[in-house]
Amino acid sequence: MKPNFIQKVTNWGNFPVVEKEMRSDDSVSKIKKFVRENNEVIARGNGRCYGDASLGEHIFSTKRLNKFTSFDRLNGVIECESGVLLSEVLEISVPQGYFLYVTPGTKYISVGGAIASDVHGKNHHAEGCFSEYVIEFKLMNENAEVMTCSREENSDKFWATIGGMGLTGIILSAKFKLKNIESSYIRQESIKAENLDEVFRLFDESEDWTYNVAWIDCFQKGKNLGRSILMRGEHALKAELTSNLQKKPLKLKEKFKPTIPFYFPGFVLNSLSIKIFNFLFYNKQTKKQLNNFIDYETFFYPLDVINNWNKIYGKSGFIQYQMVIPKENGKEGMRQILDTIAKSGNGSFLAVLKLFGKNNPQAYNSFPVEGYTLALDFKVNKGLKKLVDQLDTIVDDFGGRIYLTKDSMSRSSLTNYLQNVDSSKFVSLQHKRIVNNN
Amino acid sequence: MIVLGSNSEVAQAFVEECLAKGEKFPTIYFLSSNPETTEKFAGHIQVKFFQHSEIVPLDLMNEIDYKTLENINSDLLFCASGYLGLSTEDGLYDDENTERIIDVNYAKLVPVLNFFAKKMESKRSGTMIVLSSVAGERGRQSNFIYGSAKAALTAYLSGLRNYLFDKKVNVLTVKPGFMDTKMTEGLPLNPALTASPKKAAEGIYKAYKNKKDVAYVLPIWAIIMLIIRNIPEFIFKKLKL
Numbered sequence: 001m002k003p004n005f006i007q008k009v010t011n012w013g014n015f016p017v018v019e020k021e022m023r024s025d026d027s028v029s030k031i032k033k034f035v036r037e038n039n040e041v042i043a044r045g046n047g048r049c050y051g052d053a054s055l056g057e058h059i060f061s062t063k064r065l066n067k068f069t070s071f072d073r074l075n076g077v078i079e080c081e082s083g084v085l086l087s088e089v090l091e092i093s094v095p096q097g098y099f100l101y102v103t104p105g106t107k108y109i110s111v112g113g114a115i116a117s118d119v120h121g122k123n124h125h126a127e128g129c130f131s132e133y134v135i136e137f138k139l140m141n142e143n144a145e146v147m148t149c150s151r152e153e154n155s156d157k158f159w160a161t162i163g164g165m166g167l168t169g170i171i172l173s174a175k176f177k178l179k180n181i182e183s184s185y186i187r188q189e190s191i192k193a194e195n196l197d198e199v200f201r202l203f204d205e206s207e208d209w210t211y212n213v214a215w216i217d218c219f220q221k222g223k224n225l226g227r228s229i230l231m232r233g234e235h236a237l238k239a240e241l242t243s244n245l246q247k248k249p250l251k252l253k254e255k256f257k258p259t260i261p262f263y264f265p266g267f268v269l270n271s272l273s274i275k276i277f278n279f280l281f282y283n284k285q286t287k288k289q290l291n292n293f294i295d296y297e298t299f300f301y302p303l304d305v306i307n308n309w310n311k312i313y314g315k316s317g318f319i320q321y322q323m324v325i326p327k328e329n330g331k332e333g334m335r336q337i338l339d340t341i342a343k344s345g346n347g348s349f350l351a352v353l354k355l356f357g358k359n360n361p362q363a364y365n366s367f368p369v370e371g372y373t374l375a376l377d378f379k380v381n382k383g384l385k386k387l388v389d390q391l392d393t394i395v396d397d398f399g400g401r402i403y404l405t406k407d408s409m410s411r412s413s414l415t416n417y418l419q420n421v422d423s424s425k426f427v428s429l430q431h432k433r434i435v436n437n438n
Numbered sequence: 439m440i441v442l443g444s445n446s447e448v449a450q451a452f453v454e455e456c457l458a459k460g461e462k463f464p465t466i467y468f469l470s471s472n473p474e475t476t477e478k479f480a481g482h483i484q485v486k487f488f489q490h491s492e493i494v495p496l497d498l499m500n501e502i503d504y505k506t507l508e509n510i511n512s513d514l515l516f517c518a519s520g521y522l523g524l525s526t527e528d529g530l531y532d533d534e535n536t537e538r539i540i541d542v543n544y545a546k547l548v549p550v551l552n553f554f555a556k557k558m559e560s561k562r563s564g565t566m567i568v569l570s571s572v573a574g575e576r577g578r579q580s581n582f583i584y585g586s587a588k589a590a591l592t593a594y595l596s597g598l599r600n601y602l603f604d605k606k607v608n609v610l611t612v613k614p615g616f617m618d619t620k621m622t623e624g625l626p627l628n629p630a631l632t633a634s635p636k637k638a639a640e641g642i643y644k645a646y647k648n649k650k651d652v653a654y655v656l657p658i659w660a661i662i663m664l665i666i667r668n669i670p671e672f673i674f675k676k677l678k679l
Contacts, residue, residue: 003624025620027475064447064620067482092486 009059012310013050014317015380015408018429024061026081031170032144034060040427043170045110046085049117050320051408052429053165060170062112068092069173076178077135082112082171087304089178095250098178099235099296101133105352106304112171117405118163118366121300122211122233125357129366130176131162137174142425146172160420163365165404167421167431183249185236186211186299190290192282196226196338200331203355206232211299214353217278218376221342225335227282228353236293245293253297263315274347313379318348319408321391322375324356325400330372333398337374337391344387348377365418367403375406385409404430412437439514440554442547444468444476444493446518447619448569451639453479453516457487459643465490467510471497498546499538507553511561515554517568519547522621525581536583543587548594555598558607565608567646568595572615572654575663578679599651611652612642615659631658 010017022044023034035041042056046063062083069079076098078089086100087107093099104119113119114130115137136150139161147169149158161168193199199214206212209232216228238249245251303309310318325333334353341347352375356368378384392411395402402414407430415434439456441449453466466489470476473493483489494506498519521542529535541547551568558564573581574588592611599609616622616632633641638655645653654660669677 004626005624023623026478067478068485069478069481071485 009044009047009055010317011047011049011051011054013319013377013380013408014310014313014315015050015319016052016055016429017317018052018055020055020057020059022059022061024064026064026067028140028146028172031060031140031172034058035140035142035144035170035425039424041170042426042428043082043112043116043166045083045113045116046108048106048109048113049405051406052433053117053405053407054113055429056427062110062170065112065172071096073098076180077175078178079173079175080111081173082115082137083110085110086114091252093178094181094184094252094296097181097250099181101127101177101179102130103300105301107301108304111174111176115162115171115174116164116166118363119405120354120356120368122213122354124359124368125207125212125355126210128357128360129163129363129368131363131366132360133177134162135175135177137161138172139168140170140172142169142423156420159362159364162363163367164418164421165365165431166428167418167423167426169426181235181250182238183236183241183245184251184253184296185241185245185249185293186233186296187236187240188231188233188292188294188299190285190292191230191232192285192288193226193228193230195220195224196228196331196335199226199228199230199353202230206230210234212355215281216338216351216353216374217282218338218341218347218351219275219278221339225338225342229282229285231299233299241293251295253295263311265314313377316380318377318379319384319388320375320377320406321388321410322373322403322406323391323395323400323414324367324369324371324373324403325395325398326369326371327355328371329398333394333400334372334374336394340387340390340394341376344383344390346378346381346383346387351376365421367401367405369401371400373403375403439463439516440467440469440510440512441516441518442469442496442550443518443520443569444470444479445472446520446569447635448614448617448638448642449516449518450479451635452518452567452642453483454486455636455639455643457483457489463489463512463514465492467491467512468493469496469507470494471499496550498542498550502550504553507550511557513558513561513564515558515564515566517547517551517566519543520569520571520621521584522581523584526579526583530583539583540587543584544590544594545587547591551594551598555602555607559602559605562606565610565646566598567610567612567642569612569614570595572613572659572663574613575667576674578674578677580679608649608651610642610646610650612645612655613652613659613663614638614655615662617655631656631662 005021005023007022008019038058040057043060044054065081065083067081071078073096103121118129118131120129139147139149141147147154211233214228214230220227354373358370359366359368388409395414402410407415412434443449468476473495476493480491521539523539524535570592571588573585574592577585595609595611616627618632618634633656641655
């Protein structure tokens, strides 16, 4: 039997599904060989992106690069291989009083992926992107050489790789800083907003909060357009906790995780079922404002609770659409976007709205610009391309762009913003599509 | 704990499973044919579990210095030493390949297992967990050099278990079916029948805690092998398994 490394690969949206060669190893010499022998190589972490990012002719999976190298507990610095997941980092850091400075909405992404996407979280306005806290990383470049990249060493490569979607090489390992926390709980305030104007106002008023996010019901129209719940939070200080929680302030939440065992049939998630879900979600909070303490898992990773929740969308899969619109006209842009979505009848459970602060100009490939970003899911179906086109037009008109980690079919004018990433060695299907204007 | 075949993904997953379940070891001894590679894992468990370990070079294909093993004692030994080698199609008559398969899976492994069995026997306590394979249940045309070496190992472990029973030492024979590791990368294995190193480690740990004698990973293989074992030879010889 000759080994055949070609297999079906797909990302979190189950769209598209491709059949390509995928290899995985933890020996540097074997990785060098793979890079030397192939063109159009792309690294892949945990495949939690959407669309055709991290898919390519020859995919290198970092799943076997999953070891920790060191944890400086005094200064909160972790060094590990690029396939280590953020969830694994938290498992060892939280009990020691450390949290990730920046985390996206799922902890099941790899450290390499966090850098290649330069992920952001609910605290971008206060703490920026993941790269802010990256000290250095080791990258295998086009010549199959391992380079150490930092702000001081090979800094060109450092900045091109941050947000560079794997197009500069394979990140092998990284060293990054963590933040001190006194407890694993978040002091949270949830405030209901009746419409878009109100939620925008709440964002402005919540500037001083570290974590801000709004969950929007994107089926609402007219005067209820943008009906949402704003959630803002801070890491709870030990002294703030109830005496019960104070006994074990850095407790990790127990792991009961229901699993979606199979793909739901296509009709399960339809506009009616989603509308009902959204209605219940908004109305389960009866008070205008609810203040409480919740564990970090529930605050940061509500969807991670359910394994394989992406299967709820059925076999044809779904796409995620996330754009950012610069602040000046952000409100009007968001209004038009939400209006278009509501009219289409196509929508996801909840759309996530955030307000980005200024991004670090050195991280030129990084997605965020100061403005409003909305992320939501769309089931793959016939009317989808047309809807994406309509939304793309609005984003284009308002000078915004699309997050590559989520993109699967937006127009090139909104996705062709990476620089210093052209190489025949490292190419993704996404990059090819964008550059060829498909 | 003593680990043979320390660079095996299953061995490493088993070590992590034990540590994650709260098992405490003063030291883990990693016997390794490639100590440099093992360093990475030793560092990893130090960071993740504060676990101290020692790496002892041991290559079954070279002369073994038993003096280096003299002071290595533990109540738990885990052996994942193995070598799949070339399939029948690619290397049946390749003598070097054949010798290596037989040595690493059985001939040169037995003296080392005996060495540690003797220690446990004299202490009248201990558990040896050794990975054999379902391939050892019956020689089949696609890889019977490997299969026969594993068959020999299975018989050795069964006899050892018998011998050590009244000396209060346990021997657990683990029979993996398909596993998703570097050894099998690229082979067309049915995903429903294939265990990841983590899943395998969980199954082995459970069997160890429940003091089982034989454990199939995944458990479904017990049924598959029951069927395979009972196919009459006049039929089996015609199959292309």
